Amino acid sequence: MSEITAKAFVDITDVVCPVTFVKAKIALEDLDDGEILEIRMNEGEPLQNVPRSLKEEGHRVLKVLNNNDGTYTIYVKKTGLE
Amino acid sequence: MGEVDYKALKKGGFMRQVQPDLFSMRLRVVGGQLRAGQVKKIAEIAEKYGAGYIHLTSRQGVEIPFVKLNEIEEIKQELAKAGLAPGACGPRVRTVTACQGNRICPSGLIDTTALAEKIDERYFGQEQHHKFKVGITGCHNNCLKAEENDLGIKGALKPAWNEENCNFCGLCEAICPSKSIKVDQESNKLSFDESACTYCGRCVKSCPGDAWSGAGGYILLFGGTFGNRILVGKNVIPVVFEENQVFKLIDRTLDFFREYGKQGERFGYCLERVGMEKLQDALGEAWR
Numbered sequence: 001m002s003e004i005t006a007k008a009f010v011d012i013t014d015v016v017c018p019v020t021f022v023k024a025k026i027a028l029e030d031l032d033d034g035e036i037l038e039i040r041m042n043e044g045e046p047l048q049n050v051p052r053s054l055k056e057e058g059h060r061v062l063k064v065l066n067n068n069d070g071t072y073t074i075y076v077k078k079t080g081l082e
Numbered sequence: 083m084g085e086v087d088y089k090a091l092k093k094g095g096f097m098r099q100v101q102p103d104l105f106s107m108r109l110r111v112v113g114g115q116l117r118a119g120q121v122k123k124i125a126e127i128a129e130k131y132g133a134g135y136i137h138l139t140s141r142q143g144v145e146i147p148f149v150k151l152n153e154i155e156e157i158k159q160e161l162a163k164a165g166l167a168p169g170a171c172g173p174r175v176r177t178v179t180a181c182q183g184n185r186i187c188p189s190g191l192i193d194t195t196a197l198a199e200k201i202d203e204r205y206f207g208q209e210q211h212h213k214f215k216v217g218i219t220g221c222h223n224n225c226l227k228a229e230e231n232d233l234g235i236k237g238a239l240k241p242a243w244n245e246e247n248c249n250f251c252g253l254c255e256a257i258c259p260s261k262s263i264k265v266d267q268e269s270n271k272l273s274f275d276e277s278a279c280t281y282c283g284r285c286v287k288s289c290p291g292d293a294w295s296g297a298g299g300y301i302l303l304f305g306g307t308f309g310n311r312i313l314v315g316k317n318v319i320p321v322v323f324e325e326n327q328v329f330k331l332i333d334r335t336l337d338f339f340r341e342y343g344k345q346g347e348r349f350g351y352c353l354e355r356v357g358m359e360k361l362q363d364a365l366g367e368a369w370r
Contacts, residue, residue, distance in 0.1 A: 048257055052288045056188060061290035063267070064252040072256055
């Protein structure tokens with residue numbers, strides 16, 4: 001897999017649903033289409049819901065890494081809907 | 083006032099109150115859904131014939147308390163104008179409950195509303211040895227608590243992997259609760275152990291590239307009850323993927339309970355007594 005370079009990083013391990021997705025969404029809003037956001041989130045509910053919600057909004061998850069500390073890091077490519 | 087046939091009243095969804103000659107009138111609600119016009123009619127009836135309020139039952143029903151015995155027929159006629167009817171009490175198939183399913187909920191795997199309507203149409207009010215509750219939940223989040231019903235139905239999804247759409251991001255492995263998916267991100271390989279899969283559909287729902295797809299299915303859970311002694315409905319047959327199989331299985335389940343159940347015995351206790359294997363035999367090939 002080619003290297004993924006994130007433009008920005010957001011940590012959503014300090015919030016709970018539904019703020020997890022909101023925080024990720026706000027971070028994405030600062031990016032241009034095609035740019036990549038790195039998101040660190042807790043395993044369990046955030047991992048179940050946030051990537052799915054990002055998909056529903058049209059963004060593309062490129063890679064998911066297990067940090068082996070109860071958190072995951074995902075890389076998401078912003079895809080504008082407008 | 084003449085002799086009151088309480089049994090007939092109960093059959094028709096009228097719960098005798100502690101106050102003499104007053105009843106809490108239960109309505110037939112399917113899958114927890116009412117039209118706006120129906121809600122208005124219910125409000126109107128509660129104000130005119132009841133005590134100006136309604137009670138929402140534990141199974142998505144509506145009751146209008148403080149209804150007078152001699153006004154019941156009039157109320158029934160009023161209800162009928164809005165396409166409403168009394169519900170069921172007593173030893174028979176009860177209100178079919180359902181979550182909002184995949185018409186509304188992003189997690190939903192099946193159309194619970196449509197299935198609830200079909201099941202209600204086929205089985206509502208059928209006589210049994212005891213009350214018989216059917217509840218439908220759209221996915222493994224189980225908001226509708228399928229296992230607390232005599233017959234619970236839980237949405238499922240059988241995943242299929244399409245390699246050409248996969249970018250091996252690893253999300254499905256990370257979210258799979260049964261750990262039946264392994265992704266090798268270095269060498270772009272994926273393995274799927276279907277024998278461990280619980281058909282929760284999370285891989286399909288989350289996959290960013292639509293590399294996972296799948297058809298909706300039904301997990302049936304038998305013999306649950308959350309009354310005096312609690313039993314959790316059990317899944318004793320494989321997931322079925324055709325809606326007509328569900329109806330066949332319900333037909334056979336109700337026949338089985340009629341044949342083996344005792345008067346006043348809940349389905350779950352009947353299964354405890356005669357053995358789950360007997361039910362599995364009776365369901366026979368219906369799930370294949």
